[in-house]
Amino acid sequence: MRPLQGCRGRGVVVGTVTLCLAAGWALQSKCPTPSLPAPLPPPALPSCSSPRSPGGVSLVVPQPNINATVAQNILLSVEYSCRGVATIEWKHVSSWGTTSIVEWRSGNYVNISTVYKDRVTTFENGSIQLRNVGMRDAGYYFVTVMEEHGTNAYGTIVVNVYEIIYEDLHFVAVLFAFLAAVSAILICFMWLCNKSLHLFQKKTTHKLTELKRADIREDIIISLDDNHGVYRRKTPMCKCGATDLDNLSAPFKRI
Ligand SMILES: *[C@@H]1O[C@H](CO)[C@@H](O)[C@H](O)[C@H]1NC(C)=O
Ligand SMILES: *[C@@H]1O[C@H](CO)[C@@H](O)[C@H](O)[C@H]1NC(C)=O
Ligand SMILES: *[C@@H]1O[C@H](CO)[C@@H](O)[C@H](O)[C@H]1NC(C)=O
Secondary structure, three states, rough: OOOHHHHHHHHHHHHHHHHHHHHHHHHHHOOOHHHOOOOOOOOOOOOOOOOOOOOOOOEEEEEEOOEEOOOOEEOOOEEEEOOOOOOEEEEEEEOOOEEEEEEEEOOEEEEEEEOOOOEEEEOOOOOEEEOOOOOOHEEEEEEEEOOOOOEEEEEEEEEEEEEEEEHHHHHHHHHHHHHHHHHHHHHHHHHHHHHHHHHHHHHHHHHHHHHHHHHHHHHHHHHHHHHHHHOOOEEEEEEOOOHHHHHHHHHHHHO
16 A cells, blocks of 8 residues: 555656646747747847846846936946836936937847937846936936837836035035134224224224313413412412412512
């Protein structure tokens, strides 16, 4: 019973393997048949590089986010793999609408839209290079890889385009802030100068008026001198008079 069962199990396994092999052979032999009746059978297409995904088409987008500055060249890098010949299509979607950029069939044709005619280069792995980007090139880039058997793969790359002017603006803003600070300091300094000058002027005028007053007093005294001939000195309140005169007149008095 037991060895018989084992035999039967092995038989089932062998049968399955045979069936699989047969199916595989049938599939393999079936593959070239549709290309045979085609009117222009491509002799040696550099189609899919490696059949990494036997069940269809796969697409790898290593960098789904690209930051670029105006006038830069950008590489929208992808890598696809599929069994048959694939058609690759790139579209740009932005606030201005959807534009078809390029559509090509590996080794067959390349159809670049007129808008992108001399700005786009296609690569064998599905990537495209976009030269001299502008602000309008910002947005979403959709890539579709269509296999002849009907399976598709999709990828998206977001591109941000910055104007270099923004950096300049930043610099200008910093410079402006610096200049504003300097001018504020200068204004403060000037205000202080003005204040101290006013103070100085006030003091000087005060002194001047004092001096003027003194001059006037002297003038009065001098004029008084002229009138009475008593006081020769400028000193208005001369106390010398009495004692000196006494001393002077003493000998005369004594005599
Ligand atoms: C692009 O810039 C954004 C911020 O603006 C940042 O988050 C992102 O990491 C940048 N991407 C690359 C690839 O440098
Ligand atoms: C695709 O090919 C281009 C040009 O050979 C290369 O620069 C880029 O890195 C490739 N992309 C990937 C994802 O390998
Ligand atoms: C190329 O594109 C134009 C317009 O988009 C279209 O009329 C033409 O059929 C395309 N050619 C191929 C070979 O796909």
